Amino acid sequence: QKEVEQNSGPLSVPEGAIASLNCTYSDRGSQSFFWYRQYSGKSPELIMFIYSNGDKEDGRFTAQLNKASQYVSLLIRDSQPSDSATYLCAVEDTGRRALTFGSGTRLQVQP
């Protein structure tokens, strides 16, 4: 079974700092990678997607992809208490049109 691994956390950072969230995946053929944010009691919502090696920036968020190392990361700059949530890494399964999710990293931003 294809796997997506994340550190469960919690990752605690002070307000204004950079939060770095990491994810590794097992399927070498995967082409699409997604980061979802999930607040407690809510459903996941998409923050970023990335298809190509390198960095992709959107506001305070930067996704980084290294296909050779099978590694995806999400950087959150100027972290805010409202960023406190669980961040789910998702990888498209090449054998089916479905996403495989990691178990998520809980981020806590301390005011």
Place this chain on the structure above:
Amino acid sequence: DVKVTQSSRYLVKRTGEKVFLECVQDMDHENMFWYRQDPGLGLRLIYFSYDVKMKEKGDIPEGYSVSREKKERFSLILESASTNQTSMYLCASSFGGGNTEAFFGQGTRLTVV
């Protein structure tokens, strides 16, 4: 805005009951999915569908079945509910083909007693 709507936010059912969870999307998406989410285990894929009347097993299909009679509607059926099926159930949909994000419904928290 894409809208994926699940019929219930909270459900409490008795062991052995047949349970129906309904999901409707309004964006003409080809793909629909059912996941369950449990603490420490993340989201696990139960069943998915690429088209009307088509269904594929996910990673944990045992004890579940699905129905897709119309493109916009995807139902999850627990044939005989058991306590180990107590969980958060999330429906999602996406456009056909690859490289597309999944949009989620609000989730149904099911408790089987």
